Amino acid sequence: MALIIGNWKMNGLKAGLAEAKKVAEGAKPGDQLVICPPATLIMAMSEALAGSNVLLGGQDCHAKESGAHTGRVSAEMIADAGATYCIVGHSECRDELRDDDDVLAGKVEAILRAGLVPVFCVGESLETREAAKAESFVKGQLELVHGIADRVIVAYEPIWAIGTGKVPSTDDIAAMHQSMRDYLGEKTPLLYGGSVKPSNAAEILSVPHVGGALVGGASLKAEDFLGIARAA
Ligand SMILES: O=C[C@H](O)COP(=O)(O)O
DSSP states (O other), X not given: OOEEEEEOTTOOOXXXXXXXXXHHHHOOTTOEEEEEOOHHHHHHHHHHTTXXXXXXXXXXXXXXXXXXXXXXXXXXXXXXXXXXXXXXXXXXXXXXXXXXXXXXXHHHXXXXXXXXXXXXXXXXXXXXXXXXXXXXHHHHHHGGGGGGTTSOXXXXXXXXXXXXXXXXXXXXXXXXXXXXXXXXXXXXXXXXXXXXXXXXXXXXXXXXXXOEEEESGGGSSHHHXXXXXXXX
16 A cells, blocks of 8 residues: 655644544545644644544654754654654755755654654756756765665655646656665655646556655645545
């Protein structure tokens, strides 16, 4: 069964709890669903979804456990609020927070320290794809998790496919996932992310080595998120 992770990004006020409850109510036995809401909602959502087969994740974290880091959230806090997973290295964080490999290494270590599963995001820009360097670029990003390949989930998200409605060809998705599989070995779950919708999910999820999806926009409506789960 595919793992379908919804990344709500900076969307979802308290009213989002109702949407998450709809996901839990509509989930079928065996579904592997994860919602990564804003940190402000994790605790309430973990109470509301207790006993369901929808798990929760954070979207990012600080490398330190606690301290004078105004505005930041630690992996321990995310775990304490009821999450099981934490996204790290999303291209929006790499861009907005200027997260480089050193910072990301600290965050991955923190996520493991807190007992969470890291969902490590990689993906190339359009420029890199057009220069036929996508696979080597992604392999470079994956070096950071090569030594912990059995403790991490990797999400391949081409930056140009995020929120744009553009999706790589299934041949390109297959080639990238084969390349990641060859580099990381068999134990790492590999997800695809970037404009996944109910209408294209079945095709994407049938590509060899694609073990699930990291979903942004289409995870905000229970009907769409469950539609993707059904396609899996
Ligand atoms: O983390 C999720 C991704 O950035 C994909 O977002 P999207 O499904 O809105 O393209």
